[in-house]
Amino acid sequence: MTTASLPPGTLPQTAPSPRRLVPRHSALVRVTHWVNVFCFSLLLMTGAQIFNAHPRLYWGQYGADNDPAWLSLDALNSNAGLRGVVHLGSLTIASTGLLGASKEDGALAPRGFPAWLTIPSYQDLAAGRRWHLFFAWLFAINGAVYLIGGLVSRHFRRDLLPTKGELAPAHLAQEVLDHAKLHFPKGEAARRYNVLQKLTYMGVAFVLLPLMVLTGLTMSPGLDSAFHVLLDVFGGRPSARSLHFICASLLVAFVVVHVVMVLVSGVWNNLRSMVTGKYAIDADGDAQ
Numbered sequence: 001m002t003t004a005s006l007p008p009g010t011l012p013q014t015a016p017s018p019r020r021l022v023p024r025h026s027a028l029v030r031v032t033h034w035v036n037v038f039c040f041s042l043l044l045m046t047g048a049q050i051f052n053a054h055p056r057l058y059w060g061q062y063g064a065d066n067d068p069a070w071l072s073l074d075a076l077n078s079n080a081g082l083r084g085v086v087h088l089g090s091l092t093i094a095s096t097g098l099l100g101a102s103k104e105d106g107a108l109a110p111r112g113f114p115a116w117l118t119i120p121s122y123q124d125l126a127a128g129r130r131w132h133l134f135f136a137w138l139f140a141i142n143g144a145v146y147l148i149g150g151l152v153s154r155h156f157r158r159d160l161l162p163t164k165g166e167l168a169p170a171h172l173a174q175e176v177l178d179h180a181k182l183h184f185p186k187g188e189a190a191r192r193y194n195v196l197q198k199l200t201y202m203g204v205a206f207v208l209l210p211l212m213v214l215t216g217l218t219m220s221p222g223l224d225s226a227f228h229v230l231l232d233v234f235g236g237r238p239s240a241r242s243l244h245f246i247c248a249s250l251l252v253a254f255v256v257v258h259v260v261m262v263l264v265s266g267v268w269n270n271l272r273s274m275v276t277g278k279y280a281i282d283a284d285g286d287a288q
């Protein structure tokens with residue numbers, strides 16, 4: 001039937017359905033999320049400053065200059081001048097300009113991470129530590145508010161805990177396939193996190209972020225003498241430092257994928273939902 005032949009007052013089937021804003025994120029989730037993003041960015045850059053003071057990582061109770069490091073960002077002098085080299089286990093990777101040796105005041109200088117990635121940009125361990133510890137407290141308090149608030153409001157149980165059906169291998173495989181093809185849920189399903197989001201967010205909130213805090217505390221001489229058990233759990237300060245670095249690297253990898261997913265699955269709708277709490281779907285259910 002053409003539009004012209006529809007009975008008077010009948011809308012054509014193809015008329016765009018009006019948009020509806022539905023609640024998605026509570027104020028607690030939104031505020032703690034953005035405080036977390038701010039703290040994490042500063043912790044990363046001040047952490048890179050601290051790392052630069054000794055850009056080598058070890059396992060065990062002891063680790064100093066001549067001990068075998070599993071990762072080191074080195075600067076080597078050669079006939080061609082200074083070269084940056086990453087040693088990762090038995091691998092040697094040339095990294096001049098980025099890791100090991102990069103420009104400082106216009107000239108190549110030995111430094112683990114480059115100046116644009118550290119706060120302050122010049123080498124100042126004391127300033128880096130002061131800023132790092134300040135934001136670490138803010139980050140830990142913010143994380144505790146998120147965890148307690150999420151438990152009390154049942155946010156974790158309601159929104160983040162995967163159901164048995166979602167964990168079935170066939171469902172998981174389908175979600176992985178849909179993600180790889182950039183097919184995102186529509187309709188009512190778009191109002192909830194999918195199982196890959198749930199598992200990743202749970203992993204970040206309950207494993208990686210707490211591990212960051214605990215391995216950080218283990219490196220603090222004052223705190224690890226009061227809670228010696230931390231040193232036993234993580235196998236020594238050099239091991240805690242290595243784990244701290246690995247968790248930070250995994251968080252960076254998470255953030256990269258997380259931001260790409262936010263961009264490709266509807267950037268404004270996603271960002272609005274994390275700012276105002278409201279998410280737009282068609283009145284008949286489709287995500288905008």
Ligand code: HEM
Pocket residue numbers: 024029033036037040041159193201204205255258259262270271273274
């Ligand atoms: C430190 C870095 C970040 C961490 C650890 C992080 C972590 C998280 C977590 C755990 C959630 C789920 C929150 C919950 O419901 O309890 C979430 C959601 C979200 N994040 Fe992030 N995030 C980070 C950075 C970012 C950035 C830079 C953006 C902006 C591009 C962003 C945008 C969002 C959005 C839009 C959602 C909601 C997704 C949806 O509703 O499907 N995040 N993030």
